[in-house]
Amino acid sequence: MGGTAREGTGIVLTERQRLAWLRLIRSDNVGPSTFRxxxxxxxxxxxxxxxLPELSRRGGAARPIRVASREEAEREMERAVRIGARFVGVGEPDYPPALRQIDGAPPLLCVKGHAPTGLAPALGVVGARNASVSGAKFAAYLAREAGKAGYSVISGLARGIDAAAHRATLDFGTIAVLAGGMDKPYPPENLPLLAEIVEGRGLAITEMPLGWEPRARDFPRRNRLIAGVALGLLVVEAAARSGSLISARLAGEFGRLVFAVPGSPLDPRSEGANRLIKDGAILTTGPADVLEALAPLSRIDHVAPPVVDEPERPETDMTAPDHRARAAILDALSPTPVEIDDLIRYTGLPPATVYLVLLELDLAGRLHRHSGGRVSLALGD
Structure with missing residues (x-):
């Protein structure tokens, strides 16, 4: 038994706030965790x-930080309106509920299409671009049955398995996650499919700026959104080194269920899926394997409190930490990721001081942020 779309709850940004959020996330060295x-x-x-400029300077930036201008943000918003898209903040009603719960959820999503599809419990379906006929047919079958059961089916608009899953669920609700800007979908051959998705019951989402051409490094970010929106991820045909396995690893980190369809040991396209099964993924040979495992999750209210809100009583203390505090934090950091709570305990400094110094280093480009809220010093420091 699947779920149905829920009424969204949460904050509602004013247009002034939305513009400022867009400027902030488009500024240099500001990622989701830094934004929050x-x-x-x-x-x-x-x-x-x-x-931003003062924090970056205090963090030791080699050059002034680029802060996105109001004019830049206004132009991007105007371009979004022209193509029928809009920006949704992480705490707003139309933001996918499961995605807002992951560590480092994108503060703003650019979305286009049927908003309720993003609120239904979702199943991710990923796999080989060079899929076999039987693999694509089976992926479409499983996706269609999930759609009939009330799930949105989310994938990455790629050739092969992704496209088969999208096409099979056009009548039920499918979500295409783009690696580039909303106006730069990839691959070009799937542009007609994307048009069918957003003009019907489907939805397209991306965290990338308008005009952004997708690069190789952007596809893992796209995979992260697929894993974050879905309650479970189904892998159909995946080679030993493929983006589908990245999606599966991320799904596991987010606490999602991972399903895999077994294949012939003689077919390289099945090596990755078979390995996932060995490592504990749910062996999937029919719709019941997926639907029975997802049913308990889809009955849970996954609407969490906003992870980003504009508090009534902010700290707003811009007082620079003293030299000794900053030196103690820098000495404690290394290229090896560490949890921030461990850093606070080790240095004995107030949490507010540690977080402020980390913000300074981050905005100066001297800090790396990792999954699980861990941080490390950038190489060269």
Whole structure:
């Protein structure tokens, strides 16, 4: 038994806030985790934008940080409107509920299409681009049955398995995640499919800026969104080194169920899926394997409190930590990722001081953020 689309709940950004959020996330060295910490510290994106140059300077930036201008953000919003897209914030009602719960959820998504499809419990379906006829047919069958049961089917609009899953669920609700900007979908051959998706019951989403041409490094980010939106991820035909296995690893990190369809040991396209089964993925030979495992999850209310909000009482203290505090934190950091709580315990410094210094280093390009809230010093420091 599957779920149905739920009424969204959460904050509603004003257009002024939405513009400031877009400026902040488009500024240099501001990723999702940094965005959240800036909002929590300064109380609003507008105040955080004002603070970026000083924080970056204190962190030891080699050059002034680029802060996205109001004009740049306005132009991007206008381009989105022209193509029928819009921006949805992480705490807003139309933001996919399961995605907002992952570590480092994108603060803003560019979305186009049928909004309720993004609120239904979702199954991710991924696999080989050079899929076999039987693999594509079986993926379409499983996706269609999930759609009939009330699930949105989410995939990456790629050739092969992705396209088969999207086509099979056009009448039920499918979500295409783009690696580039909403106006730069890839591959070109699937442009007609994308048009069918957004003009019907489907939805397209991306975290990338308008005009962004997808590069190789952007596809793992796309896979992260697929794994984050879905309650479970189904892998059909995947080679030993493939993006589908990246999606499966991320799904496991997010606490999602991972399903894999077994294949012939003689077919290289099945090596990755067979390995997932060996490693504990749910062996999948029919729709019941997926639907019975997902049913308990789809009955849970997955709407969580907003992970980013503009607090009424921000810290807003811009006082620079003293030299000794900053030195202690720098000495404790290394290229090896460490949990921030461990860093606080080790240095004995107040959490607010540690978080502020980490923000400074991050905005200066001297810090790397990792899954699980861990941080490390950039190589060369």
């Amino acid at each position: 910490d800036l909002i929590n510290h300064f109380g609003s994106a507008e105040r955080a934008l004002d603070a």
